[in-house]
Amino acid sequence: MKKNQMENIFTVNIKSILEKHFGKNANEIYEKSQLIQYINEKTRSANRGSKSRSSFANLYAIYVIIEDYVANGFNKKGDYSKHEGALFNKLFARQRELPFGSKLQNHALNNRMNSEFQKYFPSVEFIPILRNLSTNRYWFNENLLKIKVGKTIFNIAKAIIEIIDEYSKTKQDAFQRFIKSCEELQKIGRKSPKKVEEFISGLLAPNVDARLFEIVSYSILKYYYHDQIIYWGYDINKLNKENLKLYKTGRTNANDGGIDFVMKPLGRFFQVTETLDFKKYFLDIDKIQKFPITFVIKSDVDSEVLLKKIRENASKSYSIKAIVGKYMDCIEEVINIPMLNKRFKETVKLGYLNNILNEVVAQSKVEFNYADEEDENAEE
Secondary structure: OOHHHHOOOOHHHHHHHHHHHHHHHHHHHHHHOHHHHHHHHHOOOOOOOOOEOOOHHHHHHHHHHHHHHHHOOOOOOOOHHHOOOEEHHHHHHHHHHOOOOOOOOOHHHHHHHHHHHHHHOOOOOOOOEEEEOOOOEEEEOHHHOEEEEOOEEEEOHHHHHHHHHHHHHHHHHHHHHHHHHHHHHHHHOOOOHHHHHHHHHHOOOOOEOHHHHHHHHHHHHHHHHOOOEEEEOOOOOOOEEEEOEEEEOOOOOOOOOOOOEEEEOOOEEEEEEOOOOHHHHHHHHHHOOOOOEEEEEOOOOOHHHHHHHHHHHHHHHOOOHHHHHHHHOOEEEEEOHHHHHHHHHHHHHOOOHHHHHHHHHHHHHHHOOOOOHHHHHHHO
8 A cells, every 4th residue: 555545644643653652663563564454444434523434343353352362461571382372252241342342343363354445455465363263262373562673573452442442432432523513503503504514414414423424314204204104903993003113122333133223114124225235135135034125225316217226246256047037026125325315305394304313312312322411420
């Protein structure tokens, strides 16, 4: 990777931490360490506020294994090659204790981090995460933790821990500022509805953090369907009259079988995504036994074009049209960003602007484990 591609606002924080640990050797260590450069690339969103997509999965995979390395003192002395390795269960549990880590899955520890690192640095001979599949134990490649400057070898393990901690703290601060902004808008909402409308519209963008996008999508769609009525029943003379209700099935990025929202009484399933990889769509469809599903896609591309791309990519991998057709028939609807904006405006006309904002605040507080002073006092 070229240096000018690597530089970002958080680079200053990284270099400051390196300088604290290594003094005049900090810049050379930064230039020579592919691991630090990789982390720098993954922390691009740190100072962009809550809207930017965070990259915690791969960073925390690095963090928990190096944390074990430091806890056992291998950054100072000892033969790490003789270490029995960190148990997967302990690493996995530790990931979920970290800020924003409560719903992380095992993909980064098992392969995703290594795979992405190799894409960034195809010529580097070292694989970062080493594992023994039979014992389920993990190590971090020490070659990436020892940087030679002149005749001196510096161990960067503790600096790596501090850099990731700083990134996490920065993102937490950004989300807290986001929620505070929402709360300020709640106070002035009725006097300045245009500001609220512009704020929420601004959250419907391809570069918005995936979790925020899911929260805003849910809040809009919940009130979009709110006044729509369905009649149902087992007896034509005794029909039930019921408003459509959209339910969020849990926190974002949860491993819940591909269901982000569920609608009653129709039983519609919704999945929020940002990828155009047809394999992800087909996997979600398989998880729910090919039950019809609506995809809410974080993209400005026209819905028909999105569907066409998914079908074309699937057709390249599956030579049997019937297989592709069966999966595509399960896609009940595609809701893209322009469609969400349209539904948002319709919902605002119905008078639900402040309800949507309140929902965004409530869901964000749950998602980001945020509690203000009033909430904390109430718990006491």
